[in-house]
Amino acid sequence: MDTxxxxxxxxxxxxxxxxxxxxxxxxxGLAVLASMAALGAAAVLTAGDGWSLEPVRxxxxxxxxxxxxxxxxxxxxxxRSLDRGTRGLAWVLLGSGLAAxxxxxxxxxxxxxxxxxxxxxxxxxxxxxxxxxGFLTLLTLVPLLYPDGxxxxxxxxxxxxxxxxxxxxxxxxxxxxPEALAGRVTVTKPVTWLAGAQVLAVAASLLLVPACLLxxxxxxxxxxxSEGLRRRQVVVLLVAAAxxxxxxxxxxxxxxxxxxxxxxxxxxxxxxxxxxxxxxHRLYDLDVAVCRALVAASLAVCxxxxxxxxxxxxxxxxxxxxxxxxxxxxxxxxxxVQPLARRLSAGVDRLFYGDRADPxxxxxxxxxxxxxxxxxxxxxxxxxxxxxVGALRLGSAEIRLDVDGTExxxxxxxxxxxxxxxxxxPFPLRHRGEVIGRLAVRxxxxxxxxxxxxxEILATVADQAAPALAxxxxxxxxxxxRESLVLAREEERLRLRRDLHDGIGATLAGLRLQxxxxxxxxxxxxxxxxxxxxxxxxxxxxxxxxxxxxSLRPPAIDDIGLGPAMALLAERVRTPDLAVTTRIxxxxxxxxxxxVAVYRIASEALANTARHSGxxxxxxRLRIEGRTPEHGGSHVVxxxxxxxxxxxxxxxxxxxxxxxxxxxxxxxxEEIGGSLEVRTGSGKDAPxxxxxxxxxVIPLAPARxxxxxxQ
Amino acid sequence: xxxxxxxxxxxxxxxxxxxxxxxxxxxxxxxGGWRRAAVAVTGAIACLLxxxxxxxxxxxxxxxxxSEHRFHQATGQGLLLTALWLGALVPLVRAGWAGRRPPLAAxxxxxxxxxxxxxxxxxxxxxxxxxxxxxxxxxxxLLWAALPQRPRLRTPVQIDPxxxxxxxxxxxxxxxxxxxxxxLQDAATGYHxxxxxxxxxxxxxxxxxxxALLASALPAARRMVLWLALGALVTGxxxxxxxESTTWSLLVLCLGLAAGASAAVRxxxxxTR
Numbered sequence: 003m004d005t006x007x008x009x010x011x012x013x014x015x016x017x018x019x020x021x022x023x024x025x026x027x028x029x030x031g032l033a034v035l036a037s038m039a040a041l042g043a044a045a046v047l048t049a050g051d052g053w054s055l056e057p058v059r060x061x062x063x064x065x066x067x068x069x070x071x072x073x074x075x076x077x078x079x080x081x082r083s084l085d086r087g088t089r090g091l092a093w094v095l096l097g098s099g100l101a102a103x104x105x106x107x108x109x110x111x112x113x114x115x116x117x118x119x120x121x122x123x124x125x126x127x128x129x130x131x132x133x134x135x136g137f138l139t140l141l142t143l144v145p146l147l148y149p150d151g152x153x154x155x156x157x158x159x160x161x162x163x164x165x166x167x168x169x170x171x172x173x174x175x176x177x178x179x180p181e182a183l184a185g186r187v188t189v190t191k192p193v194t195w196l197a198g199a200q201v202l203a204v205a206a207s208l209l210l211v212p213a214c215l216l217x218x219x220x221x222x223x224x225x226x227x228s229e230g231l232r233r234r235q236v237v238v239l240l241v242a243a244a245x246x247x248x249x250x251x252x253x254x255x256x257x258x259x260x261x262x263x264x265x266x267x268x269x270x271x272x273x274x275x276x277x278x279x280x281x282x283h284r285l286y287d288l289d290v291a292v293c294r295a296l297v298a299a300s301l302a303v304c305x306x307x308x309x310x311x312x313x314x315x316x317x318x319x320x321x322x323x324x325x326x327x328x329x330x331x332x333x334x335x336x337x338x339v340q341p342l343a344r345r346l347s348a349g350v351d352r353l354f355y356g357d358r359a360d361p362x363x364x365x366x367x368x369x370x371x372x373x374x375x376x377x378x379x380x381x382x383x384x385x386x387x388x389x390x391v392g393a394l395r396l397g398s399a400e401i402r403l404d405v406d407g408t409e410x411x412x413x414x415x416x417x418x419x420x421x422x423x424x425x426x427x428p429f430p431l432r433h434r435g436e437v438i439g440r441l442a443v444r445x446x447x448x449x450x451x452x453x454x455x456x457x458e459i460l461a462t463v464a465d466q467a468a469p470a471l472a473x474x475x476x477x478x479x480x481x482x483x484r485e486s487l488v489l490a491r492e493e494e495r496l497r498l499r500r501d502l503h504d505g506i507g508a509t510l511a512g513l514r515l516q517x518x519x520x521x522x523x524x525x526x527x528x529x530x531x532x533x534x535x536x537x538x539x540x541x542x543x544x545x546x547x548x549x550x551x552x553s554l555r556p557p558a559i560d561d562i563g564l565g566p567a568m569a570l571l572a573e574r575v576r577t578p579d580l581a582v583t584t585r586i587x588x589x590x591x592x593x594x595x596x597x598v599a600v601y602r603i604a605s606e607a608l609a610n611t612a613r614h615s616g617x618x619x620x621x622x623r624l625r626i627e628g629r630t631p632e633h634g635g636s637h638v639v640x641x642x643x644x645x646x647x648x649x650x651x652x653x654x655x656x657x658x659x660x661x662x663x664x665x666x667x668x669x670x671x672e673e674i675g676g677s678l679e680v681r682t683g684s685g686k687d688a689p690x691x692x693x694x695x696x697x698x699v700i701p702l703a704p705a706r707x708x709x710x711x712x713q
Numbered sequence: 714x715x716x717x718x719x720x721x722x723x724x725x726x727x728x729x730x731x732x733x734x735x736x737x738x739x740x741x742x743x744x745g746g747w748r749r750a751a752v753a754v755t756g757a758i759a760c761l762l763x764x765x766x767x768x769x770x771x772x773x774x775x776x777x778x779x780s781e782h783r784f785h786q787a788t789g790q791g792l793l794l795t796a797l798w799l800g801a802l803v804p805l806v807r808a809g810w811a812g813r814r815p816p817l818a819a820x821x822x823x824x825x826x827x828x829x830x831x832x833x834x835x836x837x838x839x840x841x842x843x844x845x846x847x848x849x850x851x852x853x854x855l856l857w858a859a860l861p862q863r864p865r866l867r868t869p870v871q872i873d874p875x876x877x878x879x880x881x882x883x884x885x886x887x888x889x890x891x892x893x894x895x896x897l898q899d900a901a902t903g904y905h906x907x908x909x910x911x912x913x914x915x916x917x918x919x920x921x922x923x924x925a926l927l928a929s930a931l932p933a934a935r936r937m938v939l940w941l942a943l944g945a946l947v948t949g950x951x952x953x954x955x956x957e958s959t960t961w962s963l964l965v966l967c968l969g970l971a972a973g974a975s976a977a978v979r980x981x982x983x984x985t986r
Binding site: 296297299300303304306307308309310311314315318342345346348349350352353 | 871874888889982
């Protein structure tokens, strides 16, 4: 089967290569030409026994550039769907590589020549300036164009122009400079002009120095201003450039010929990095290579450090037995290679992919988060999203629950730096066979889709979180039912109160008047006594009806309105030692349940203030606020603040008292979808930093009653 | 209606992979009067010597007393040593006073500081080093005994691929140096025998190495690499400034820069990932 696969793969691959070459035959041809020139230079040096000549050391770098740059340029140009800027970059790579290859070839021929014939002198002249476009483009045009063309702005166009003009002037200047080539024989150039060369060189440097600085600076500008894929592309080049910089700085420290080879390899890294960055569109496969490289580099440094440390200790213990020290250091290092490599690899995996390699760790962390003390059931979805994004370093996560037939987003989390968002993949949240919602996750930035290992873990997380989310949904449904019941209760109480007050109460009051009138009119004392008794009975009934209607709802709300009723509450607690300030907005259109809740909470809060706080000043505010992110629709806000001693919880009695009062107020707010907050030590009226603020927020549009309309 | 709120956490979510130094089970109890007094007294005794030493050495450094030893005054026999010393003690005292469990990094640093000092004193006992270590260790032990909660030393081990190379490089640089210093101390006579700054330099460099190794191995102690960064930068800069071996000083400076860079990478990725 493998053989069959190979047989069918080979023709396919050959066809693909041919198609790629045909897309850009010119670039392919130039790349071939450059490669042949570079290889020709190597052949000339070999044939002419020129490798030992001193100037050949510089040629090695030219050979590396001449071989790699044109090939990478041609590869990039053969890719599909390249933008114009990237094409320009590829042509620059191709051109500079070709120039470097020709430099190597002409220099090699001139160096190994046995005599300075006119042809050899021409070659010497050519090699003296061809290195300019072969080398300086790497410091000017390549950074300017990488990865997808020039940055916007006149500055960068001017820099490009200055680079091109500067390189042209410099090439002309060095071509005319009367410097002889010291090869097997000394070769002088046929055409020289010292004065002209000096002028041209000065002019070129005036253009090229700032152009080089700006060009390199443009990379950092791109780095700062880009994100996601583009940023990763710039980072790839900067890493390769940093390696080249370090190797160049170490020239003279590293022994020859290793220094030359190292520099050639470092120079060759640049086009490879450029080619990979611009052709591997999302760089996701590069992560694997980077991971492996990081593990290898880390392991190499660790082992080196370990070896040197053990060697130093062993030598200190046995200074006369350096062989033993060496063996011991090598042995310890050897023993630790595999376990260290394993742990470093796991560490790198954690850096890149989070806990993907350890599904148990993800589950354990989610379980730990859900088991945290004080975690509210409403915070569970956010905890799940945070765990998914944080532990697995994914792009984003979102939980949507089916609530009363509609899907509602209840929580989301996003990684801090996310490039282009990938597709979202949903994971069903199943509880007792029913799909109660979805966990939607996006892959890591740069990845086209979720890795199967991530998907496996996320399925487990979804299964683990589903019961808790089902509990949340049930809690929500219960809350809805409770609100509906409370609303229905208050509406029914309002109806009853009105019926009793306007119906039977009025009837009884009228009856009492009639009885009293009849008693006043009759002359018969026995009749008067009977009527008196009947009138007393009717009065008692009237009082009972009034008592019942008063207990159904605070009468002041219906008699004078909520605002004045609350002002009356405040008036009742005012004393010479307690100043009460009220700021009550005109609130209309509140439902009966909201009115009662606001009134009762205010009554309780003022009573607590008067009885327990020891304050001298209390302020009550009532207002309606519009829609906010925190509270959704419009809501009524009640605040009661004082400058007292604050909520005391030092003794059990105090704790019990405060809890009962606060619990009662909180229940009244929550049973109609509101919330209550009590803060001690934050009252604006509290000069000593103490004081209490009770703040109730109640929505204006609670759920409709499920018991039907009131009559 | 109670909102099924949809808050969007766009900032970095709470890292669930974080290994907390103090678990959610730790109770924060305000210690009683006697306990606080014990922490205060033992803490004061333990911190007295390094505090006085810091002031004295700073005065010598500024006024130029014994100017030929300025390198040691700035580093191993001076400010860097006392920084390590107090850097370990102060968090322990503060946590003990508040009733909290002290951070693991502080506990480990203190233990490493004392144990390495004791080890170096055992190998190079000249100049009163063993007595000095006893003066340091006993108040330190009393402070640990007085703490209402001790640092949780049992913690998972995870080798960090960014910090481990730096730590082992530090070991490779500082271990031979420390061995040399101990050798010099053993062979010292006269003033240098009585004033054991070779021993101090070995002690200080090995403590920095231990801090880096612990940071590379323990997720809860990753920030200890900052001690290596600070110590190596100060030592390298002082070596260059006060005429020590240029090559060694530059090497240590580069080590400090590498440690700083690795700390920056760690900070960006997350200290406990």
